[in-house]
Amino acid sequence: MKPTLFCLFGVLLGLNWMNGQTVRELQDAAASFRASLNASQIEKVQFAFSDTQRVRWTNLPVGLAPRPGLTYGSLSETSKIQLHRFLTTLLSSQGYLKITSIMRLDDILNQVYDEAIKRNLVPEAEIEVIKGLNWGFDNYYLAFWGHPANDRVWGFRLEGHHISLNLSVVDDYYSVTPLFLGTDPAEVEITTYAGLRVLSKEEDYGFDLIHSLSAEQQAVATISKDTPQDIITNPDAPQRLTSYQGIKGSDLTPVQRALLEDLIGEYIHNLEHMKAHFYLDLLNTSGVENIYFAWIGSYEPHLPHYYVIHSPDFIIEFDNVGFQNNANHIHSIWREKGNDFGEDLLRKHYADHKH
Structure with a gap:
């Protein structure tokens, strides 16, 4: 075998091994998060991989588009820690901070509208309708499709207002698309957070x-x-x-x-x-x-x-x-x-x- 071909073959083997290693790390982190949930939570978060909801996504707030799964706000502190460990395994620090900042931005959005009412920038009746869309860090939904520890084929979704993160694991490979990220506001204009631009x-x-x-x-x-x-x-x-x-x-x-x-x-x-x-x-x-x-x-x-x-x-x-x-x-x-x-x-x- 020529040296260049041998080197290329070695690189490909290394990439395949590292990809499999990443999948095993994802499986371990996902399984640890799932194991931290109680029986009633697992009943809400767990779906069959064949469930058609797996391939139906939306970026709308939960007040307009109810989601399957378990809310972030219903997790114990232990489960939240395990979830964040899973997310940091799946994402770079940049991606992780963007997603968690978008979740935080939903809380900031409520503060922005509260301040807008005080400044008479928006009619209060309009604000109450908007707030009925149920923005908030706690109102993001988690779902498993299949079992991360037991199945060769499984998936996970984190979804809510302006986030749809879709993980699909198949043997030693995985996909993370579609990956939707959004921000409202794109640039915060009032409150302590004025100037914040997540994307x-x-x-x-x-x-x-x-x-x-x-x-x-x-x-x-x-x-x-x-x-x-x-x-x-x-x-x-x-x-x-x-x-x-x-x-x-x-x-x-x-x-x-x-x-x-x-x-x-x-x-x-x-x-x-x-x-x-x-x-x-x-x-x-x-x-x-x-x-x-x-x-x-x-x-x-x-x-x-x-x-x-x-x-x-x-x-x-x-x-x-x-x-x-x-x-x-x-x-x-x-x-x-x-x-x-x-x-x-x-x-x-x-x-x-x-x-």
Whole structure:
């Protein structure tokens, strides 16, 4: 065997071993969390992997979209500690802090509206309706699909207002998409937390890229001025983005391609180290030259804007419009083409293991 081929073979073996090691760590952490629950909690949190609810997700507040599973607020302190250990196994410190900050932002949102009432910024009757949507750190739901300790195929979801984290484990591999993260407000404007921006880089790096383009390049990248009210691949319209639009990576300068890589990296690096490098390897293999970047709306902050990054392997969408049309309400999503909810992994598993 030639030295280069031998080295490549060794690297692939190492990556496969480390991926399996990560899955075992996830199984152990998930099983420890599950074992910390009492019998009535397990009855609420546990579902069959075949349950159709596993592939139905939403980012709406629980007041508009009830969830299956167990609420974070019903956990004991011991269980909360075990859950956070599980999340830090699945996510990078960046991803973990984003998700927990979005959960915290729901509590901050209640404070923002309380302060808005005091300042006569919003009618009190309107606020009471809005608060009926049941925002809050405690109102996020957890669900297991299958048993992490006993099953080769299992899943987990953390979901609530502006979070849908979907883990699918199949043998020694796993998927974490669709992964939806959002913020309302995108930038807190009043209270002690004024200035807080949980998803700042997703927005800033997008502006850096669109501003780096020449007028001719912007004309190619900008596919419309009418910003959509939401991401296009929302829960009610699964993966409708089939055609490539915008400017192709091969038509960018080296500096612009680096900015595109930085923007993509902001999403990839939410994941645990080995999983992030798996996606980076895919990016390097397919080449940033084959990725399309499209923009809709304003090139300036505080006005509605949207972008989509479309590669042969994944789709990223970012939308800052909001129901108040004030560009202070972010929706973003990472989707793995053909492998949301572990679809591709499951096809391979069922082909190898007749059920």
